[in-house]
Amino acid sequence: MDNLFFNEEHTMLVKMVRNFANSEIAPIVQDMDKKGKIPKEIISQMAELGLMGIPISKEYGGAGMDTVAYAAAVMEIAKVDASVAITMAAHTSLGSLPIAIAGTDEQKKKYLPRLASGEILGAFGLTEPSAGSDAGSTKTTAELDGDEYVINGGKIFITNSSIAGLLTITTNIIEHGENKGIGALIVETDNPGLKIGPKEKKMGWRASDTRQLFFENMRVPKENLLGQPTEGFKTFLKTLTGGRISLAALSCGTAEGAYQKALQYSTERKAFGKEIHKFQAIGFKLADMATEIEAAKLLTFHAAWMKDQGRDVTKQAAMAKLFASETAMRVTTEAIQIHGGYGYVKEYDVERFFRDAKILEIGEGTSEIQRIIISRELIKTFSKVA
Amino acid sequence: MNICVLIKQVPGSEAQFNVSGDGSWIQETELPYEMNESDNYALEEALQIREQKGAGEVVIVSLGPDRCQKVIREALAKGADRAIHINADAPYNTDPYSIASALANAVKDERFDLVLSGLQSDDLGFGQTGVILGEMLGMTTATLVVGTEVQEGKIKVKRELEAGWFQWQTMDLPASLAIQSGLNTPRYPSLKGIMTAKKKEIKKLNFVDICNVDELQSFAGLSVQHAEKQTEMIEGNIDQIVNRLVDVFKNEIRIN
Numbered sequence A: 001m002d003n004l005f006f007n008e009e010h011t012m013l014v015k016m017v018r019n020f021a022n023s024e025i026a027p028i029v030q031d032m033d034k035k036g037k038i039p040k041e042i043i044s045q046m047a048e049l050g051l052m053g054i055p056i057s058k059e060y061g062g063a064g065m066d067t068v069a070y071a072a073a074v075m076e077i078a079k080v081d082a083s084v085a086i087t088m089a090a091h092t093s094l095g096s097l098p099i100a101i102a103g104t105d106e107q108k109k110k111y112l113p114r115l116a117s118g119e120i121l122g123a124f125g126l127t128e129p130s131a132g133s134d135a136g137s138t139k140t141t142a143e144l145d146g147d148e149y150v151i152n153g154g155k156i157f158i159t160n161s162s163i164a165g166l167l168t169i170t171t172n173i174i175e176h177g178e179n180k181g182i183g184a185l186i187v188e189t190d191n192p193g194l195k196i197g198p199k200e201k202k203m204g205w206r207a208s209d210t211r212q213l214f215f216e217n218m219r220v221p222k223e224n225l226l227g228q229p230t231e232g233f234k235t236f237l238k239t240l241t242g243g244r245i246s247l248a249a250l251s252c253g254t255a256e257g258a259y260q261k262a263l264q265y266s267t268e269r270k271a272f273g274k275e276i277h278k279f280q281a282i283g284f285k286l287a288d289m290a291t292e293i294e295a296a297k298l299l300t301f302h303a304a305w306m307k308d309q310g311r312d313v314t315k316q317a318a319m320a321k322l323f324a325s326e327t328a329m330r331v332t333t334e335a336i337q338i339h340g341g342y343g344y345v346k347e348y349d350v351e352r353f354f355r356d357a358k359i360l361e362i363g364e365g366t367s368e369i370q371r372i373i374i375s376r377e378l379i380k381t382f383s384k385v386a
Numbered sequence B: 001m002n003i004c005v006l007i008k009q010v011p012g013s014e015a016q017f018n019v020s021g022d023g024s025w026i027q028e029t030e031l032p033y034e035m036n037e038s039d040n041y042a043l044e045e046a047l048q049i050r051e052q053k054g055a056g057e058v059v060i061v062s063l064g065p066d067r068c069q070k071v072i073r074e075a076l077a078k079g080a081d082r083a084i085h086i087n088a089d090a091p092y093n094t095d096p097y098s099i100a101s102a103l104a105n106a107v108k109d110e111r112f113d114l115v116l117s118g119l120q121s122d123d124l125g126f127g128q129t130g131v132i133l134g135e136m137l138g139m140t141t142a143t144l145v146v147g148t149e150v151q152e153g154k155i156k157v158k159r160e161l162e163a164g165w166f167q168w169q170t171m172d173l174p175a176s177l178a179i180q181s182g183l184n185t186p187r188y189p190s191l192k193g194i195m196t197a198k199k200k201e202i203k204k205l206n207f208v209d210i211c212n213v214d215e216l217q218s219f220a221g222l223s224v225q226h227a228e229k230q231t232e233m234i235e236g237n238i239d240q241i242v243n244r245l246v247d248v249f250k251n252e253i254r255i256n
Ligand SMILES: Cc1cc2nc3c(=O)[nH]c(=O)nc-3n(C[C@H](O)[C@H](O)[C@H](O)COP(=O)(O)OP(=O)(O)OC[C@H]3O[C@@H](n4cnc5c(N)ncnc54)[C@H](O)[C@@H]3O)c2cc1C
Pocket: A090, A094, A124, A125, A126, A127, A131, A132, A133, A134, A156, A157, A158, A159, A160, A202, A205, A210, A359, A362, A363, A364, A365, A366, A367, A368, A369, A372
């Protein structure tokens, strides 16, 4: 098999996704980056192939594949385009999995088949203007009024927000005047109380849809509460741990995509009478890039594999996300260096890979937050031993 | 409509070849193997015909060593119903006649309306297997097929001729058609297909058990030709130089 973690199906999946990404996505990547939009057909083609519900169980119309498969698919798409990869990953990890993990039977039956088939896209809103890393500072409120919650507040930087049919948001749950703590609510995006802001003008991930959301007396049925507030929120945040694995996979893909371009270029570009890879300074860069990518992939697939074994992956997922995202930043920087001036212009794709890399160190928990999580886990296990 | 698709596993187009130590074959380890390109189009054509007809089976037949399972699974993942794998170990038989006879024995009890094969294999490129097999099974045959249209008991095929010309030809079923690449857009296997491929039947046969004819041609050996630059300085008087030049043009470079 291709690696320690792949079975025959994983290998077939990777081959299919790679072919799909190279044939259908690669030719339009620069255009998507320029226009800031992914054509609908790309998403519907992916849906038809089953890529919008990889880890969702077959019972709810997903492929019922494991985290290793899901990470491998995200990685393959990210080798070609990060915006398409994050659209799929945000839909799956953030838009669909919380419902699969924390949802009631009714919620699962009602929403998962539509999400897993790609009929609608999912999005997830946690970040607020004054609550990013500090998710506990969430200001949005949902007050129980009869059979409905009335929601006021807003979210910022929400991926897929204008193309999603379903949104999961975090909010303070207030019942009979008492704040029960932060909980999550499922919101259908045709809700008249939902206002969606203009597209953010971003450095990278330009074709991915990122917007601000405003809730003005947005009424949502009581049964849309996802898990219970306070205790439920903790469990809910845990489901996000899995999301870090997909971000790690996206980072590996971004790094590898840029590295492959640099490797190729180093065999074509000549200076001082030889191909530039023959200069040790360039050859060593390539060696470091390839080695770090290999390490990032091993961390990522190992975390995915552990998750599939049902183990706690708080530390492993944070390590994978931290190392892979920082690898992506280093590798895309060097990929431009290897291209020289050509790397700085849009015609050569490494410029885009570089812009797409930076967000990886920020989204779904900044590098600083990952280090906090890892160090906490280290101390936790240390005191257990002592 | 029951359709047989012949699928061969060949080295991928990016493969770097090295001749094996004894010069009898190529070194196989680490070579990337793929589904033969035109076979992939033949498979797609079969799947589309079955979808149009709404009934029938698409059966993959592949001859080769164990590694062929990979392309067989890929074909099953794309939607073929079952497969027959004729196991053949190295040293490989490369004679289209004996290969076709093994294929004919493998499928003689099946009732195929159509046998689709790729126009030729990307490794050896004889381009004969589908036609010989068709003859052995008493089918009508056509090569260079770039379009199909199934009719009642017949099939209308579009064939590619020279210089941009095409020919439509109506043939009786059952028929064996050798398919040219590019006539359709091969699908990607869906995740559902990938997950169900494992459960589909692959019947296994041994080449030695079902090949009952002698090889008509065999493989003598492989070698890599090295192009060498040779510079000849022509000396002498003008007449001698001109005569030698004319001789080179006529007899060595062969300019007429
Ligand atoms: C393109 C894009 C897409 C996004 N998609 C989504 C989405 O779909 N859903 C969603 O909910 N959010 C989304 N986000 C938001 C993203 O998750 C947050 O931006 C991120 O979590 C950081 O929060 P912040 O921006 O408020 O930064 P802050 O939390 O304000 O952090 C600022 C800096 O302070 C550091 N810092 C903060 N706290 C600490 C600490 N305790 N110790 C040390 N350093 C600290 C941070 O690491 C960072 O360097 C997206 C953002 C972007 C840019």
